[in-house]
Amino acid sequence: MTSTLDLQKLAHDIKLWGLELGFDQVGITDCDLSTEESHLERWLANGYHGDMEYMARYGLMRARPAELQPGTRSVISVRMNYLPPLAKVAETLDNPARGYISRYALGRDYHKLLRNRLKQLGERIQQACSELQFRPFVDSAPIMERPLADKAGLGWTGKHTLLLNQQAGSFFFLGELLLDLPLPADKPVEAACGNCTACIQICPTGAIVAPYELDARRCISYLTIELNGSIPEEFRALIGNRIYGCDDCQLICPWNRYAVSSSETDFLPRQALHTPDLLTLWSWDENMFLKTTEGSAIRRIGFEKWQRNIAVALGNGPASEAVIQALQERRGQASVLVQEHIDWALQQLQTRQITDNKKQARLIRCIYKGLPAHA
Numbered sequence: 001m002t003s004t005l006d007l008q009k010l011a012h013d014i015k016l017w018g019l020e021l022g023f024d025q026v027g028i029t030d031c032d033l034s035t036e037e038s039h040l041e042r043w044l045a046n047g048y049h050g051d052m053e054y055m056a057r058y059g060l061m062r063a064r065p066a067e068l069q070p071g072t073r074s075v076i077s078v079r080m081n082y083l084p085p086l087a088k089v090a091e092t093l094d095n096p097a098r099g100y101i102s103r104y105a106l107g108r109d110y111h112k113l114l115r116n117r118l119k120q121l122g123e124r125i126q127q128a129c130s131e132l133q134f135r136p137f138v139d140s141a142p143i144m145e146r147p148l149a150d151k152a153g154l155g156w157t158g159k160h161t162l163l164l165n166q167q168a169g170s171f172f173f174l175g176e177l178l179l180d181l182p183l184p185a186d187k188p189v190e191a192a193c194g195n196c197t198a199c200i201q202i203c204p205t206g207a208i209v210a211p212y213e214l215d216a217r218r219c220i221s222y223l224t225i226e227l228n229g230s231i232p233e234e235f236r237a238l239i240g241n242r243i244y245g246c247d248d249c250q251l252i253c254p255w256n257r258y259a260v261s262s263s264e265t266d267f268l269p270r271q272a273l274h275t276p277d278l279l280t281l282w283s284w285d286e287n288m289f290l291k292t293t294e295g296s297a298i299r300r301i302g303f304e305k306w307q308r309n310i311a312v313a314l315g316n317g318p319a320s321e322a323v324i325q326a327l328q329e330r331r332g333q334a335s336v337l338v339q340e341h342i343d344w345a346l347q348q349l350q351t352r353q354i355t356d357n358k359k360q361a362r363l364i365r366c367i368y369k370g371l372p373a374h375a
Contacts, residue, residue, distance in 0.1 A: 010128060011183045014076060017124050021117045022264065023078040024172065027152030027186045031065040031072050036147045050217040052226055058142035065143055069135045071180040077152035080114060081262040083171035084269050089251060092275045096317040099276045099310065102245025103171065106269035109297045113266055114138040114175040122177055129181060138175040145174045156191040159211040160199035160249040166192060169259035170250050199249035204238045220246035224309045225301055230340055236312050243309040244298055278317060282310050282326055307338045315345025319353040
């Protein structure tokens with residue numbers, strides 16, 4: 001089709017075009033992921049995918065892009081930063097009366113944006129190679145995005161199983177463009193986690209069961225987004241005020257000191273979701289939920305799971321009369337699934353209220369007797 005020299009120039013041009021389209025980095029690799037197949041098989045055999053049946057449905061095809069898109073010879077891997085300029089992480093996580101939403105979901109759903117940009121990149125390449133066949137993917141097919149990005153030199157796989165970049169941390173989206181063109185591949189970068197295990201230690205539910213090994217069934221992102229039924233009781237208190245996803249393993253990572261804020265306006269936080277009051281969210285009806293989350297990744301979990309998650313967060317928050325009353329009032333109108341989590345939340349709050357009252361009574365007695373409060 002073209003000479004080796006032409007392919008080298010084309011690879012260089014592709015990276016420039018990708019940057020012009022708003023991607024923060026573009027890498028190129030082949031489609032050989034054979035080294036990932038045994039790990040994928042073990043991961044699935046251990047049941048770490050939980051209820052995500054789609055992870056197992058296509059088996060090893062996930063590690064074989066050429067089977068997904070026949071004729072594929074190269075993969076263009078891209079990343080795009082999504083961290084908001086004012087992330088307000090501590091302001092939300094440290095306030096149990098507010099709900100924490102993973103920073104990637106605060107703006108518009110990234111899937112369409114990235115896919116459209118990848119399609120534009122494919123069309124631009126097609127102008128230079130009229131015979132080119134391409135296909136863009138953004139979480140839309142059984143393909144191992146992170147290993148491809150790793151091979152393409154966009155970063156290395158951290159112990160939390162996310163991709164890390166030395167200049168940009170890990171707060172970025174990934175996407176792929178499969179081509180039937182043998183482009184020269186970029187070299188992977190060297191891993192730089194060293195002896196650090198901060199992500200493993202910080203995980204509230206112990207989901208990172210070993211370095212580079214994630215049991216999704218324990219992950220808060222899975223529990224609040226992917227899981228359709230009841231959240232296991234052993235994890236509910238550990239979820240805290242996280243109502244959609246979790247960023248703890250990223251927030252603690254030293255490399256995210258270099259995380260780059262996104263300049264993409266579509267990723268700017270929606271005011272109603274940035275540092276939301278849990279009681280305000282709980283007061284929404286389904287129409288309000290659908291209206292506020294229109295065009296957002298949050299909408300895909302549906303109103304029932306949204307209520308389920310908020311009920312758990314309320315149960316982990318302040319034991320105020322207002323919260324208890326709001327939960328009780330909604331109980332009769334909620335689904336069986338949500339009712340279960342409301343009952344759990346009420347039990348938590350009432351137990352905490354009794355404990356707080358006993359502490360208060362003890363404090364009053366100590367003061368009355370002139371004793372130190374800790375006596």
